[in-house]
Amino acid sequence: xxxxxxxxxxxxxxxxxxxxxxxxxxxxxxxxxxxxxxxxxxxxxxxxxxxxxxxxxxxxxxxxxxxxxxxxxxxxxxxxxxxxxxxxxxxxxxxxxxxxxxxxxxxxxxxxxxxxxxxxxxxxxxxxxxxxxxxxxxxxxxxxxxxxxxxxxxxxxxxxxxxxxxxxxxxxxxxxxxxxxxxxxxxxxxxxxxxxxxxxxxxxxxxxxxxxxxxxxxxxxxxxxxxxxxxxxxxxxxxxxxxxxxxxxxxxxxxxxxxxxxxxxxxxxxxxxxxxxxxxxxxxxxxxxxxxxxxxxxxxxxxxxxxxxxxxxxxxxxxxxxxxxxxxxxxxxxxxxxxxxxxxxxxxxxxxxxxxxxxxxxxxxxxxxxxxxxxxxxxxxxxxxxxxxxxxxxxxxxxxxxxxxxxxxxxxxxxxxxxxxxxxxxxxxxxxxxxxxxxxxxxxxxxxxxxxxxxxxxxxxxxxxxxxxxxxxxxxxxxxxxxxxxxxxxxxxxxxxxxxxxxxxxxxxxxxxxxxxxxxxxxxxxxxxxxxxxxxxxxxxxxxxxxxxxxxxxxxxxxxxxxxxxxxxxxxxxxxxxxxxxxxxxxxx
Amino acid sequence: xxxxxxxxxxxxxxxxxxxxxxxxxxxxxxxxxxxxxxxxxxxxxxxxxxxxxxxxxxxxxxxxxxxxxxxxxxxxxxxxxxxxxxxxxxxxxxxxxxxxxxxxxxxxxxxxxxxxxxxxxxxxxxxxxxxxxxxxxxxxxxxxxxxxxxxxxxxxxxxxxxxxxxxxxxxxxxxxxxxxxxxxxxxxxxxxxxxxxxxxxxxxxxxxxxxxxxxxxxxxxxxxxx
Ligand code: HEM
Ligand SMILES: [Cu+2]
Numbered sequence: 001x002x003x004x005x006x007x008x009x010x011x012x013x014x015x016x017x018x019x020x021x022x023x024x025x026x027x028x029x030x031x032x033x034x035x036x037x038x039x040x041x042x043x044x045x046x047x048x049x050x051x052x053x054x055x056x057x058x059x060x061x062x063x064x065x066x067x068x069x070x071x072x073x074x075x076x077x078x079x080x081x082x083x084x085x086x087x088x089x090x091x092x093x094x095x096x097x098x099x100x101x102x103x104x105x106x107x108x109x110x111x112x113x114x115x116x117x118x119x120x121x122x123x124x125x126x127x128x129x130x131x132x133x134x135x136x137x138x139x140x141x142x143x144x145x146x147x148x149x150x151x152x153x154x155x156x157x158x159x160x161x162x163x164x165x166x167x168x169x170x171x172x173x174x175x176x177x178x179x180x181x182x183x184x185x186x187x188x189x190x191x192x193x194x195x196x197x198x199x200x201x202x203x204x205x206x207x208x209x210x211x212x213x214x215x216x217x218x219x220x221x222x223x224x225x226x227x228x229x230x231x232x233x234x235x236x237x238x239x240x241x242x243x244x245x246x247x248x249x250x251x252x253x254x255x256x257x258x259x260x261x262x263x264x265x266x267x268x269x270x271x272x273x274x275x276x277x278x279x280x281x282x283x284x285x286x287x288x289x290x291x292x293x294x295x296x297x298x299x300x301x302x303x304x305x306x307x308x309x310x311x312x313x314x315x316x317x318x319x320x321x322x323x324x325x326x327x328x329x330x331x332x333x334x335x336x337x338x339x340x341x342x343x344x345x346x347x348x349x350x351x352x353x354x355x356x357x358x359x360x361x362x363x364x365x366x367x368x369x370x371x372x373x374x375x376x377x378x379x380x381x382x383x384x385x386x387x388x389x390x391x392x393x394x395x396x397x398x399x400x401x402x403x404x405x406x407x408x409x410x411x412x413x414x415x416x417x418x419x420x421x422x423x424x425x426x427x428x429x430x431x432x433x434x435x436x437x438x439x440x441x442x443x444x445x446x447x448x449x450x451x452x453x454x455x456x457x458x459x460x461x462x463x464x465x466x467x468x469x470x471x472x473x474x475x476x477x478x479x480x481x482x483x484x485x486x487x488x489x490x491x492x493x494x495x496x497x498x499x500x501x502x503x504x505x506x507x508x509x510x511x512x513x514x515x516x517x518x519x520x521x522x523x524x525x526x527x528x529x530x531x532x533x534x535x536x537x538x539x540x541x542x543x544x545x546x547x548x549x550x551x552x553x554x555x556x557x558x559x560x561x562x563x564x565x566x567x568x569x570x571x572x573x574x575x576x577x578x579x580x581x582x583x584x585x586x587x588x589x
Numbered sequence: 590x591x592x593x594x595x596x597x598x599x600x601x602x603x604x605x606x607x608x609x610x611x612x613x614x615x616x617x618x619x620x621x622x623x624x625x626x627x628x629x630x631x632x633x634x635x636x637x638x639x640x641x642x643x644x645x646x647x648x649x650x651x652x653x654x655x656x657x658x659x660x661x662x663x664x665x666x667x668x669x670x671x672x673x674x675x676x677x678x679x680x681x682x683x684x685x686x687x688x689x690x691x692x693x694x695x696x697x698x699x700x701x702x703x704x705x706x707x708x709x710x711x712x713x714x715x716x717x718x719x720x721x722x723x724x725x726x727x728x729x730x731x732x733x734x735x736x737x738x739x740x741x742x743x744x745x746x747x748x749x750x751x752x753x754x755x756x757x758x759x760x761x762x763x764x765x766x767x768x769x770x771x772x773x774x775x776x777x778x779x780x781x782x783x784x785x786x787x788x789x790x791x792x793x794x795x796x797x798x799x800x801x802x803x804x805x806x807x808x809x810x811x812x813x814x815x
Binding site: 003005006007008112113180184185187188189191192193194195196197198199200201202215218219221222223225226229230233237238239240241245254256257258259262265266269550 | 611612613614615616617618619620621622623625626629630632633634636637640641644647648651652653654739740746747748750751752755759789
């Protein structure tokens with residue numbers, strides 16, 4: 001039997017699920033799964049946000065709140081970091097947006113393996129339950145820091161060393177299984193299920209970002225899985241993978257000869273690519289938002305694609321820049337500083353291309369665009385402080401200070417969240433058929449954007465002063481001026497404001513569902529396929545009775561001579577297409 | 590529908606062909622999606638085992654006590670003679686044979702011979718079970734006769750037991766999973782589920798099985814020969 005590409009397979013009689021459960025609970029429809037992922041991820045994200053609020057209360061107003069003590073502080077911090085990075089950003093970007101957009105953008109009806117896709121969500125849900133359950137076990141969640149470094153992660157004296165850490169390890173393992181199920185679907189769907197005319201080099205950058213990030217996840221999460229297994233065995237089976245001989249609480253422990261450094265290598269072999277697993281989809285989505293709302297093709301499409309691929313490759317050989325002060329071999333520092341600085345080149349290139357996309361564009365300053373432009377600012381700032389930290393000699397005094405906290409919040413926290421907001425404002429009409437309220441959106445943007453600067457910019461300065469990260473309180477330290485505390489208080493006030501502001505966003509999301517103005521078809525005049533479905537929001541099966549045919553790249557905005565300022569990808573070439581559209585000439589049927 | 594020949598994936602075999610595959614529309618590789626998905630999964634799984642083995646080497650270098658002399662531990666006494674690595678050699682032989690029977694299952698599948706496909710898949714699964722049985726025997730010997738535990742052993746560095754049980758155990762779980770997977774697919778082949786869909790599923794199952802064998806060869810080399 002010869003093999004037939006998915007786009008060429010004969011249309012089967014589709015059976016649409018009718019019962020409520022098959023439609024919305026055990027659903028295999030990628031769009032429903034995407035929404036399930038999004039809701040759960042946003043919910044845990046809120047938990048993490050509240051936890052950071054607690055931390056800020058303590059830091060700004062030490063010893064005013066009795067439920068925050070050094071132990072709970074560490075627990076809040078650990079859970080905040082872990083949830084934000086893994087359970088919010090990774091899940092929302094790939095499980096949420098990846099699920100929704102991939103089949104629509106490549107022009108197919110669903111993921112290649114919908115059943116596995118459904119399992120992926122439910123495993124993710126389980127991992128979240130296990131994670132949240134750790135708040136209620138004796139001793140509470142682990143307080144080892146999101147990096148979970150042994151020996152302290154599993155030693156008595158660290159909060160949650162009895163149960164919290166076990167739950168954390170279990171939850172991570174489940175998450176990795178969930179991610180693998182999803183990631184396999186995302187990658188395979190993009191490779192094998194594209195529609196007629198959709199070559200890889202005609203895909204919107206969103207897809208390139210999601211594709212590359214999913215592939216990276218499939219190769220990076222194994223390191224986390226292996227280190228979690230070994231850590232769990234050290235804890236539960238008394239092995240000594242990571243545990244050297246040591247005395248804890250006055251007792252000689254039963255471990256000898258393990259290597260704590262090995263854990264750090266394994267963790268960061270996962271941890272650094274993880275940064276790009278959340279960054280690359282964000283890069284892709286922001287490119288599309290910028291191009292659409294500037295009514296201009298993305299500047300240097302091919303360059304952007306290659307930059308994504310090169311960043312992904314390089315990000316597997318920079319991991320030890322997180323370990324300059326770990327005591328590893330000093331020659332490593334030279335190597336990893338070099339690779340780290342090299343990765344800045346394709347990254348900077350992307351920033352230039354975003355700016356050049358805006359250059360002389362017909363910029364529509366609506367909410368998604370504002371957030372996208374906000375991203376360029378915050379990402380540039382975070383990236384610049386990264387250049388400093390990439391150098392061993394600068395990093396050594398700054399490591400483990402608030403400078404680092406400021407850096408990673410700017411570059412992966414705030415920036416990625418900016419793109420998420422941009423993406424939600426941009427694609428909400430597609431998903432719900434309603435527009436979000438612009439006024440609320442603009443208030444949300446300005447307060448969030450300015451607020452995060454008020455929160456994270458001063459932290460660089462605290463870092464220069466030498467304020468250490470992961471400290472419950474600064475105490476009476478001679479080298480820190482009185483004003484540092486005042487600054488901390490102001491940071492906390494702004495942090496609380498930023499948090500409260502998010503209520504506007506949530507209200508907007510819920511309120512617009514019923515009361516938002518009905519979205520016209522393709523409200524932004526976008527070219528990519530997801531906006532070209534026969535009905536909006538797309539129905540089950542996405543495309544009615546025939547798959548779309550793609551004739552051009554995804555960036556035909558403001559083409560000279562064209563009737564409108566955009567030409568969707570499924571409009572045939574009639575001499576108005578751009579010559580450099582990256583795909584082959586159309587095959588005449 | 591006419592086909593542009595440069596455009597058809599998998600039709601050319603030089604570098605140009607590679608470029609053509611990647612710049613084609615519809616699909617990048619001329620294979621059913623399930624097969625590609627299995628390849629990608631195995632790539633990720635390679636990373637898991639690779640990292641396990643790298644971790645093993647790192648742990649072995651970092652250990653402070655001397656590494657146990659493995660040729661003594663892994664020998665088998667038969668008829669009053671010591672045969673180093675005998676059991677392992679048999680286990681390896683069994684697993685490699687099972688790869689052979691798997692390949693024959695795939696062939697029978699594509700030839701449309703349902704009965705033989707099921708038969709060869711069943712033999713493969715049985716060989717897999719045999720392997721697991723011998724592995725259980727080996728574990729029992731190490732634990733009860735040699736007193737080797739994950740947290741310590743009388744021969745030297747305690748990490749020896751830890752990595753050994755962890756990595757062979759993880760591999761054993763893969764074999765077990767493979768046996769279950771084979772059984773399920775064999776049952777479905779028997780029922781005729783794939784008469785219309787085609788038998789690429791047998792090949793996909795085979796990919797997984799060959800991978801598990803291949804990994805064993807590495808584990809064999811790293812634990813028993815080094
Ligand atoms: C308004 C929003 C946020 C505020 C006010 C905030 C605040 C904080 C604070 C106070 C800490 C502890 C610093 C320390 O004691 O060392 C922290 C740690 C952390 N945050 Fe955030 N954060 C926010 C958003 C985010 C986001 C969106 C991310 C996603 C990447 C994130 C990731 C992390 C990580 C990874 C840590 C490190 C945890 C650790 O040291 O183990 N945060 N954050
Ligand atoms: Cu890094």
